[in-house]
Amino acid sequence: MWKWLIVFAALFASLSANPAAAADNSIELTVDVPLEGLMKYNQWSRIKVTITNQGDAFTGLIGIGPRSAGNKWRSGIVRQEVTLGQGETKQVTFDLPVDELSDQAEVVTLVRGDKVAASRSLPPLPAQTDRIAAVVDDNQNAFHFLSAVRGNEREYPFDRLTVKNIAPKALPDEAWILNNIDLLALGSIPAGAITDRQLAAIKKWVTRGGVLIVSAGTNQDEWVQPFRELLDIPPGRSGMATDLDQLRKLSGENSLPVDSIPVYNRDFPLISHKQVGSGLFLFVNYDINAEPFASWQYNRQLWKNTLQKYKAADSVLEKDVHYNGVNMPLLNVSRLIPEVSIPSVQWIILIWIIYLLLVAPGLYFLLKRFDRRDWAWGIIPAFAVLLTIGIYAIGRPQVAKEDASFTVNSIRIVDDHMAEVNSAASFLTISGGNYAVKAEPDFLAVPYPVKSDLKNLLAKEEDGTRITYGNVPYLSTTQAYGIGVRQDLGHFSAELSVSDLRLHGTVTNHTSFDLQQTYVQLGMQRISLGPLKQGETKQVDEKIEQYVIPGVGDVDPSELLKMTREERVELTKQNIGAYFPGAPVHLMGFSDQALPVFHIQNKQLAEHYWNVIAQPITLMPGPDGRTVYPYGTLPVSTINLDRYSDPRNIAPKGTITYELSVGKADLQVKRVEIPLDLSPYRPFEKAIFDVKRGMWQPLERSQRVILEENLPQYLGPDGTIQIRFNNPTDQRLSMPLPFFQAEGEER
Structure with missing residues (x-):
């Protein structure tokens, strides 16, 4: 008996073995994750796979997914087609929402036909909920005091700042990957340790909302030089600074541990700041790791106050958690394709109830009366088929008369020349079948939901990411989501001031949109400015409510029931926003002008668009100078x-x-x-x-x-x-x- 048990155990082990056991030794997979695996929920990150083929040339599929999939690797997240020649090495990147990577990315699998050619486990990819300060410094304890900069001891668990030391080579050369950290601190680093591409990514990230701290001690011109593009820092003149009042004010302590401190430039402030686009650059004019300040008991307090005073805490500790992830409201609105009606389930049920209770029994009794009851086995099912065909023939044009798409864009204007775009698109094809959509170049794009079967493929091409949808059912909707940056969408200019609880001034639309509606968002208060065409300037003189109670503008549920579908769709469109975290005042506008991010291939669609455009503004002084x-x-x-x-x-x-x-x-x-x-x-x-x-x-x-x-x-x-x-x-x-x-x- 025990022999049979051994046989069954061996058979079970062979069936449950990891597909890597069948891997081809001529193919090698290596995996790299930027920022040493630091990832945050509601962001995107990258997995870079390097494939080296020492065997015969082949074409296959490579995908990432959960380990539990085993031989059913097709249940992974996404797949790409890959072709390798003999002796060729190729890199394949997977750019995906962190929520998907953290929950399901465990194994990279390469398949040729139905055979697993190679498989490699991924390192653990836990998504962070804390705010993250990434530190690049030879000293592993550098910037340790930042771990105490928690803003307020609030009830929300994500209001914490965790400090992680990473190697210079872990810094990405794509700005969007840096969104997985909230603050980047650069200290003592050997010259050349950070490449030009990494520096360019850091500068772009700061412009788009990042917080960068750079510390420089004496005689570090080569290190400071690349950052003069962000802040005009005069070179040289290292020496001892004796005016330490700035540190006294920031720390709240009159007694400092020293009377002077060695600095990079003795004619420059000890701590300088500059708003760069939507981000912040802080330059520390001394070695932040030097004693006695590094271990001074009030150093934590100094930096807590510094980050709050210069608005770094607003960007780091109060950043909107939906800043760059998959925006579900956009996806939900994009499903509301104009001129597409959802079939009434109630009417379909009523028709079938009438058929079952009246028509079918009536046919039976009619056949019985003419002594043709045996015909019922054919006539009643045939009548049901005819009824189904009739419902289909009549109902299909009622749902949609033609293939259609609806793209909803959330546009956040960063500066005069840059705007971040989050885009959700839905595609309704009446006949279904196979088709592909391609995202604009430099946009990250995925099908949604991201987890899908083998019929959906991702392909990264020079002119954009291609998403292929296969075997789409009749009258079904597919969705895609993407994020990227546009340089051609323009900006608003505004000169607005408040006096006597009235908003005065002008707003000019320099964007590339004719806006159906424009608002000034003052905290929780939204002031309507009406339509605003391209190039138009509007005079503003509007009353501001003295007290605003949250939720006053919400629609009563009973009123929603009285609305038509079109009215509910319009209300939903008006309620999605493109808000800036930490921006108390911003302009917001709506437009249905075409802004295609996704292009369907080899199909004609009725295309519809909805754009939400937002830009932070600064209030101006009133007549009294305040x-x-x-x-x-x-x-x-x-x-x-x-x-x-x-x-x-x-x-x-x-x-x-x-x-x-x-x-x-x-x-x-x-x-x-x-x-x-x-x-x-x-x-x-x-x-x-x-x-x-x-x-x-x-x-x-x-x-x-x-x-x-x-x-x-x-x-x-x-x-x-x-x-x-x-x-x-x-x-x-x-x-x-x-x-x-x-x-x-x-x-």
Whole structure:
């Protein structure tokens, strides 16, 4: 008996063996992942596979997928066709959303025909939820103090900054891959360790929203030179700096561990910053790893305040988690193809109920009356077939009269010459079958859902990525998603100011779109400017609501039921946005002008488009020389919860502490007004934190907080004000988010 058990065990082991066992030793696979495998949810990353063929020339398929697929490797994520000659080495890249890579990318498999020719395991690719600071420095402990820069101790687990040291060669030469980190810090690196292509990618990444810190000590001209394109840093003049007031202010400590410090240029500030496009460049004019500052007990506090003061914390710790990943709202809207109607399931069910309850029994009794009951076995099924053909013939034109596509683009204008585009497209082909779509050059593109069978193939060509759809069912929709950068979409110019709760000024449309509708987004408040054609300038004089309650503009569900499908589609289109994280004020417009990202091959389609265009703007000073950021524009964060409270209500005997980001106005703030006298706030006991005395100061329940001459007493070194609400009752109380208005002068 035991012999049979051994036979069965051996047979089972052979069936469950990894397909790599059948691999051809003449083919070698190597795998490289940039940034040493650092990946973030809602971003894209790359797996680069190098194939070396020492055997005969062949054409096959290479794919990545889960290890559990085994011989059923076709259930992998994506596949590409590959052709290799004898002795040839070729690189194949898979550019995919991180969510797919992290969840399913375990094995790279190369197949010739139905045989697995080679297989290689991928390194673990865990997607990060923390904010990531990547450090490139010979010192493994360099920039360690950044790990304490967590902004606020909020309830959200992703508001953390994790520091990872990586080798220079791990830096990618594509800017979009760097979106998997939130901050890049460059310190002591040998000359030439970072290539020109890597430097170009870093600069482009900064322009598109990255945060870069570069530290340079004495006599490091060769290291600093490439970054003068981002910030005009004068060369040379190394020496000792004795004016350390900037470090005293940033750290909040008057007593420093030294009286002087060696610097790269003694005539330049110790820490400089410059907004570059949507990103930030920070130059540190001394060796950030040098003692005694590197281990100074207040160094962490200095850098926490530095990153918040220069808005790096806004970009790093408050970045929108949907910044570059697959945007599901875009995909959902793209499925709503204009002039395509969804068949009414209720009518189809009603027709079949009538057939089953009336027509079929009626036919039977009619045949029975004429003594032809045996004919029922043919007539009733035949009538059902005719009914099905009739429903098909009548219903098909009701769904769609022709093949159609709908492309929805979210366009984020970075500067006068650059815009990031996220694009979702749906293709409806009445007859189905086989077809391919090709993305514009330099766009990353995948079919959606990404995981599909062997019928869908990806091919990277010089003129764009090709997605092939095979055996598409009749009257079915396929989807594709892509991200990329365009240089030809233009920009907005705006000169807007706020005074007496009115928005004044002009907005000019220099984009390449005629806009059906344009808005100014002031925090949670959307002010309509109406249509705006290319080149048109609009005078703005609009009232600003003093207080904005979130959700006021939402449509009641009962009203949605009364809307037609077209009205619901239009409402859905108006509710998708292209927002900039950390931008309190931006312009947004909508257009149905053609902006093709995907092109269907060898088919004619009725093409439809919907574009959402957004650009951050800066408010200008008013007649009194002051710039005003009105109520609800600047962010408020929850930094402490007690007794299971949440940001919208307070538990009995519980408290909530809020942090008002006054410094985000990027002004020398002169006045702050917090309307805590409003009735929604009166049930609570309130207090404001006195920074100078380090204690909470109680407020009267009907007191409106106005800070002017006494503003420095409550404004922290990171540009925030803290207020606290306490629920003294035994009931849970609703807590409206506090608002404030800040005004000041340009720095």
